[in-house]
Amino acid sequence: MNSPANITDPLVLFMPSGKRGRFPVGTPVLDAARQLGVYVESVCGGRATCGRCQIEVQEGNFAKHKIVSSLDHISPKGPKEERYERVRGLPEARRLSCSATIQGDLVIDVPQDTVINAQVVRKAATDRVIERNSAVQMCYVEVEQPDMHKPTGDLERLKAVLQNDWGWKDLRVAPHLIPEVQKILRKENWAVTAAIHKDMEFSRATVIALYPGLKNEAYGIACDIGSTTIAMHLVSLLSGRVVASSGTSNPQIRFGEDLMSRVSYVMMNPDGREAMTKAVREAVNTLIGKVCEEGGVDRHDIFDCVFVANPIMHHLFLGIDPTELGQAPFALAVSGAVQGWTNDIGIDVNRGARFYTLPCIAGHVGADAAGATLSEGPYRQDSMMLLVDVGTNAEIVLGNKNRVVAASSPTGPAFEGAEISSGQRAAPGAIERVRIDPETLEPRYRVIGTDKWSDEEGFEEASWTTGVTGICGSAIIEVVAEMYLSGIISEDGVVDGSLMAKSPRIIQNGRTFSYLLREGRQGEPRITVTQNDIRAIQLAKAALYAGVKLLMEKQGVETVDTIRFAGAFGSFIDPKYAMVLGLIPDCDLSEVKAVGNAAGTGALMALLNRDHRREIEKQVASIEKIETALEPHFQQLFIDAMALPNKVDPFPKLAEQVKLPPRKVASDDSAAGDAAPRRRSREERAARRNRD
C-alpha cells in the first residue's frame, strides 16, 4: 500500500487501521488516506464546509513505527479551515483532513466515533467496528449555470459536475427527482448535495436524493423481521454510528402465532397475503418512527434500508405469497438478495431510498440466518463453528473456512414458553433462573424484576409488585436440566413418582407426576412442571440436536470447536444447562457464547459496507443446504436425542464441569418410545452385536 512517492518523503501512519505510506510534502491528509484506502468521510469534496473529514495528529515518538509525529508536521489552519472553525466549531486538536497538508512524518488518528452532530447519541448495538463502504454517498457539487450557447439541461450539467468532481459515470437519476431538479438547483445558487446510491459493480450509480446547498446527514436502517419481534438499528451512514436501536412485536401474530399458521391464513383467506404484508410493513414504518424519534433523526434522511427475515417473513414483507414455503419442495420465490426502491414496498423513508434484503439460504433457512452467518462468519475461521438461532424453527449453520453446511429444524414453540403449562414470555414476574437441591429437592429461583433469589430474605416483598406468574424460556431449560441433575427425572425424561415419599413437591396427576415449583400466593398461579411439559421440551431439544448432528455427520466431525447462540432466546439461556439438556453438542463451555441478534448485526454490516453484501451473497451460494426431512437418518438421530442429554452421544467436556447422573444401561423400557417409534439406540445395537 505504499504510494509511489520518494523514500525521503514524509511517512504517515493512520490509526486505528495501521495503514501507512509516504507522501510528498503538501499532500492533503484526506488524499493520503484515500490513496491508502483508509476510510475518511467527506461530503463537500474538499471544500472545508462539511466538517466530516476530521482527524487528529498524535504527537510523540512512536519508536515501534519509527515515526516522530508532531503538530509541526501538519500545515497550520488555512483561511477555509479557520472559517469552518469560526462558523461551525472544531473540537480541540481536531483538523479537517481535506485542508491540512502533510509537512513531515505523522501519526494520524481517524476518530471512529466522531461526534460531529451533537444531537446524535451513540448506542452500543454492537462492539464490532464495521469498516464503512456504504451504498450511499453524499456528494456536494456546484453546478454550472445554464448558457444559451450550450443549451444542455440542468440535469445534464448536474451529472457532468458529479462526474468531474466525484468520478461518477453513466449516472442514473431517480425518476421522481427529474421534475424537482430545476427548483433544487436554484435554491442555493446552484450548490447541491446529491445522495448517490451504488451497490453492485454492474448496477448503475443513481442519484436518489438531491438537496440545495450542503446536506450533511444520511442515515440507514438495519432491520430483522422476526415472526415474533421486529428489531431495528438506525445508523448514520456517514459516521457508521448506531444512533438508536429498538424493537416491536410483529403484528402478524394476530393472524397466527407461528409461521405455519400464518401460511395457512394466506391459503384460507383471499386477502390474507395482502393483510399480512400490510401489517408487517406498517409495523416497520412505526418502528422507523420510533428509532427516528429516539435518535432525533428525520425519517426522510434515511436513504438505505437492509432487511433480514426468515423465509416466510421475507416473502410476506416483499408481498410474495408464501404458500409454496408451506409444502414440499419448499420452493422460495426468490432466494437471492433483492434490491429495490423502498417506495415500491411501502416503506416510508426518503422517497428515493433503496432497500436490500440479504439472500435466503433455503426454504426454511432465511435471510436472518444469512445475516447471522455474515455476523459470526464461520467461513472466516479455521475452527468448526456451530451457529444456532433458536426460534419456532431453529436455523443451524455449521462450518469453517473449508465448508459450511446449513439446515433448519422444527423445534416448535416450546422454548418460547408456549405448550408449557406454566410457560410465559420473558416479562416481569416470570421465573428466569431455577436451582434444585439434589438432597431435599427444594427449589430456589429468581424472577424477572428483582435481583433476589427466592430463598433470600426480602424476596416475597421484592416480588410483590410483579407477582410470580410463570416460567419463561430460559428457566424452562434450567428447571428441566436441574430436575434431571437432581434425579427427579430419568434420562428418558420420566418424573420418578417414587420420590413422592421423599418430597411433597412430587405430585401425582393421574398416571404421571409433576414437580411443584411454587405454590403461589393468593391470586397467583400454582407453578408446576408436568410430565407433558418435559415431553414438549424433549421434543424441541431433540429436533434441534438431531439437526445439529446431521450437519456434524455431513462435516464428518464428532465435536464442534465453538458454539454461537443467536437470537433473544440464546442471550438468556445458560449454556451449561442447554448442554445438560442436550440441546447442543458437547463443547468446552468457555467456547459457547450468546451473540444476541446476530441476524440484525449482519444486516447492519450489509448496511454499512456493501462489500459485506457481496461476501454473504457469495457465501450463501456456496453453503450446502441439508433438508432434514429428506435425510432417512434424521429420525434415528431424533430418537437418540430424546434422552437427556443424549442416548448415545457422550458429553465428556460437560462432565468435567457438571456432575451428570450415571447413564442407564441399555434397556427397552425407554419412555422416549412414547413420543417416537421404538428403535434400538446405537449403543444397544453395538452391545447386542458384542453379545452375539
Added chain:
Amino acid sequence: MNSPANITDPLVLFMPSGKRGRFPVGTPVLDAARQLGVYVESVCGGRATCGRCQIEVQEGNFAKHKIVSSLDHISPKGPKEERYERVRGLPEARRLSCSATIQGDLVIDVPQDTVINAQVVRKAATDRVIERNSAVQMCYVEVEQPDMHKPTGDLERLKAVLQNDWGWKDLRVAPHLIPEVQKILRKENWAVTAAIHKDMEFSRATVIALYPGLKNEAYGIACDIGSTTIAMHLVSLLSGRVVASSGTSNPQIRFGEDLMSRVSYVMMNPDGREAMTKAVREAVNTLIGKVCEEGGVDRHDIFDCVFVANPIMHHLFLGIDPTELGQAPFALAVSGAVQGWTNDIGIDVNRGARFYTLPCIAGHVGADAAGATLSEGPYRQDSMMLLVDVGTNAEIVLGNKNRVVAASSPTGPAFEGAEISSGQRAAPGAIERVRIDPETLEPRYRVIGTDKWSDEEGFEEASWTTGVTGICGSAIIEVVAEMYLSGIISEDGVVDGSLMAKSPRIIQNGRTFSYLLREGRQGEPRITVTQNDIRAIQLAKAALYAGVKLLMEKQGVETVDTIRFAGAFGSFIDPKYAMVLGLIPDCDLSEVKAVGNAAGTGALMALLNRDHRREIEKQVASIEKIETALEPHFQQLFIDAMALPNKVDPFPKLAEQVKLPPRKVASDDSAAGDAAPRRRSREERAARRNRD
C-alpha cells in the same frame, strides 16, 4: 463478414440484405443468419414453436452471385417443423430457419413483411425499411423445477435458464413481477416467455414481463406529442410492421392555444402543471386505446414506448414545470434522452413497459426536431440539407455530414390560420388552393371536400355540404404569393389601392386595402385577405427565413442543396409558393420535399432499433445550437426577410420557373418599416458606402 468456415463449405446469401458467408453442412439457417448479423426474429429459442423465424429458399442459378440455389440444398422438414406445420400452419415454400439446415449453396429470402399473425394489418406509415434491433426481446425458456437439495429460488432458476439459453447476464427483474413469478412458472409446466428490455450498453437487461408458455406478441408505440396534435404509430416489435397509426388533438389546447400561453397558465395557476400533465397523458392513453382497437392489439402487449415532443410538451408530459423554458436562458430541466417505466408517468400499457424520449436539442428545439433529424439524417449526407418543421415555433436544422447547426424561430400561429381574418384549420370547407389571374385579378380556388376548382362547372353544388368557410394554412401561403405575383401587393407587402379602379375585388378598409377572395353564399362568411393578414404572414415568414439565413451564415453557405419540410403544414404547402413568399431560401424546386411527420418517423426508428437511439443521442450532443435572440445580426436578417421574397437575397433558381415581379430599387419608403424598426438594408448601406 465471412464465417471461419472452409472454402469448400456451402455459400449462403441472404436477401434483401445481401449478406453472405460460408457455413458447414448442417448449420441451421437461423444460426447462419445470426453469425452474419442478418435480423431474423425468434422467440422460442430454436424450439420450432414460435414460427417467427420463417424464411424462403429462392431456387435458381444466381449467376451474379455465383450460386445455384435449390430446395435440395436445405434439409427436409424434421419432426418438430412438421409438428409446427400441422398445428399452426406454414405458408407454401416457407421454412422455419431454426430447424432447416444448410446442405448446399443457398439464396435465402428473409420476408420483410411476414404475415405471421393474420389479424395484423400492414399500414404504410413510412416506406422506410428500419433494420430491427428493438430494446425488447421475447425469450421462451423452460425453467428447472425446484429441488430441495439445491434450494435456489424460482426467480434464480428463471434467471439461470435465461442466461444459459439466451445469454442474458446480471438480469434484473422488474419489481412488480417478483410476487408473480411463482404462479406464472407453474401455469404452463415451467415453460414461460420473458419480455426482456435492454437499451444502453451500460444499462442492465431487465425482465419486464413474464407469460406462461409461449408469448408470440410484442408491440411498441412511437408517439409525437405536438402542441396541437398528438400522432401515434402502433408497431409490432417482432416483425417491425406498423399495425395502426392515428392522431388526436392535444387537449391542452383548452389551457392555451400556443406554447407560451400554456407556460403562462402554469405560472399563473398553482395546479396548472399537474392539470396539463394529466391532460396530455390522458390523451396519449386514449390514443393508445384507439390504435390498439384499430390494430386488434391488447394494450397490455405494448412493452416499449418512444416519445418525441417540443421542449414544453416534453417537459409537461414528463411532469416537469416548463416555466424556465418561458424566459431566458430557456434552461431545459433535462436535455438528454429520458428513460423510465411507463407506469411512473401514468401511461397505461403493460405494467412493466418502458419509455424512451429522444433528447432535446435546445430550449426551443425539442425532441421532435431530434426525431426529424434522425429521420432525415442531414448528418448522413454530403449535400447541405435544410430541415424545417413549421409550427408556432419553427424548428430549423441545417447541415451535412461535416457539421449540423440548429435553431428555432418564433413564427407564431399565422401559418396555422390563427391571426388571419378568414383563417381556419385545415378541415372540410376550408380553401386550400388559390390562383389569381394576373390580368383580371379574378381568383379561382379549391376547397377541402371537393376536387373541383371554383371556376369549374358544378363547384357550387359540390361545395354545398361543406360550405366555403375560410382559408387554411396552405392557401394563405398561396393567396399571398399569388397576390404578389399578380401585382396586387408590392414586394413590401402593401396592397395597391390604385387597383380598385381595375377590379372590384380590391376593397378599401379605412387607410388600407383588402382583396375579396369570395363573396360567400347566404349564411357563409365573406372571405377577404386584409392588409393585416399579409403583415401577419410577412412577420411569420420573415422570422423563419431569418432563422434559416442565420444558420446558413454559420455554415458559410449562400445556398442549400435540399430542403425538407417536416410536419403537417409542410405536407400541404406548395414549395413553389413557399419560395415565392420567401419562406425558404432559393433552391432547385425538385429538391424541396415534404416528409410528413418526420418527428414521428424518427420516434419509430428509435422504437424499432435502439442503435438509432445512440445515433441521435450522439448527434444531438454535437449539433451546434444557435440562439437567434442572442445574435445581433438576426434583427437585420428579419427586416430584409419582410420583403417578398426578400429585400437582398436573389432567387435565381425560382426565377427560372416562376415569373417574379421586377424588384424595387432600394428606397426608404419601405412599408416593412411599419412592422419593425427602420434600419437600412444591406444594399442601402452598400450603396451609400459606394456613394461616399
